[in-house]
């Protein structure tokens with residue numbers, strides 16, 4: 001591991017004009033980056049420059065702008081591939097977001113199941129099993145649930161302990177010889193748990209199942225190297241990693257992408273087309289039907305540059321420090337109960353909690369009046385809420401630009417909540 | 423933002439001391455409504471007695487706005503004629519959609535005028551309307567042919 005240097009948070013904050021925004025008469029304390037991150041000027045500027053200077057459709061036009069746009073788009077792909085340690089840029093598929101990435105994968109199974117000539121690794125039958133965990137975002141649950149329903153496969157899941165960790169002891173029972181694919185969250189968006197991956201991937205290998213990660217909350221916050229993780233696929237989303245909305249990534253091993261039937265079909269994903277039939281382009285084009293998010297890819301590449309310059313080890317260290325501080329300070333609030341791990345080990349700087357007797361909606365409203373932005377609700381993880389017997393939580397989440405003072409403001413504002421609803 | 427305007431005394435009072443809460447028999451129509459963004463839920467029953475609302479009973483979890491609103495609604499529609507109850511529903515819905523422009527008629531809406539401030543907060547309007555939506559739906563179910571005599 002490289003030596004960690006402290007992030008210069010003041011300098012970082014200067015790159016995010018929105019952090020100067022005032023709500024009422026106070027500067028905003030933005031503690032909702034797990035929902036979406038803010039974008040630095042470098043990202044906005046890169047997109048603006050591209051749009052003003054080089055905008056054209058890609059892979060279609062021979063003119064100068066078309067060539068520049070194609071180069072920018074393919075350059076972004078290479079940039080993202082390098083960032084996650086992918087052996088080849090062709091293993092990076094651009095999508096709309098994590099949700100689409102995971103659906104693309106689930107539909108590869110579904111479409112293969114309908115095609116007797118498809119690769120057997122993607123063909124499912126009754127009796128086959130799909131494994132997720134109880135701490136998934138709905139994006140990594142519902143596509144698999146639907147796939148199971150449509151193919152007759154069975155959906156199984158690894159449960160959560162009272163401490164908000166995966167119940168790793170159940171792995172041998174949950175992942176069996178019948179398991180065909182295991183898809184689990186790397187970092188849980190409600191609990192903030194950073195899941196250890198090696199036991200699950202080892203077990204998946206042992207039984208011959210494909211295995212992948214919902215990396216939506218990990219790629220933005222910790223170093224992620226797909227080769228080191230030893231997984232088959234990961235999904236993540238640009239807007240949570242300082243990039244724009246409208247672009248996401250599916251990374252999968254080249255031989256899997258080759259074997260997977262396409263999800264969306266249409267323009268730009270073909271080799272030849274007649275009125276009767278079509279042959280598909282090679283991956284990644286096979287999975288990128290229609291005009292892709294071109295300016296967004298430029299923005300995502302700029303976001304990756306920005307994160308690389310900070311250094312992901314440094315980002316991780318900064319957030320570990322904030323997580324520790326947030327947990328410590330929140331524990332001092334009367335009637336507050338943390339939902340998820342209570343120690344800053346194997347945990348992100350995303351902390352969910354309940355406040356005795358006050359509904360999260362009301363907490364969020366009072367916090368907003370204090371210019372503290374958090375998310376309230378079920379965070380698209382209803383089964384996790386059910387597991388902990390709550391129907392909603394308040395969630396504060398920190399990123400590269402957050403400070404200890406902002407966490408102090410959160411805690412102070414929670415005192416105000418007590419006053420209003422005391 | 424002015425918190426006092428949103429969380430008026432009347433609202434906090436209804437939240438802390440909800441009127442008419444709990445599920446009761448008899449009833450002809452029942453409705454279950456959820457607010458998918460925050461997980462607020464209500465189960466509400468309507469008992470129609472001839473032309474009047476004989477009882478409105480409910481069980482809910484949720485934020486102060488949704489719980490207080492159900493309580494205020496109970497006071498307004500319980501014992502009212504069906505026509506009056508529907509008129510209150512229309513009036514309250516209009517108030518909630520007014521984006522802070524309307525004040526509401528205290529003569530007819532009584533405590534419910536305290537929700538005028540809520541209409542400025544689009545994220546909370548759904549909370550305020552949840553119980554009313556359940557009431558409307560339960561009433562429709564109660565009057566579905568075969569369920570009650572006309």
Ligand SMILES: Cc1ncc(COP(=O)(O)O)c(C=O)c1O
Pocket residue numbers: 034035097098099100137139140185187188189214216217237248380
């Ligand atoms: C763990 C996790 N998975 C998936 C998603 C879905 O991301 P998107 O809405 O960008 O598809 C999110 C974010 O909301 C998330 O936190």
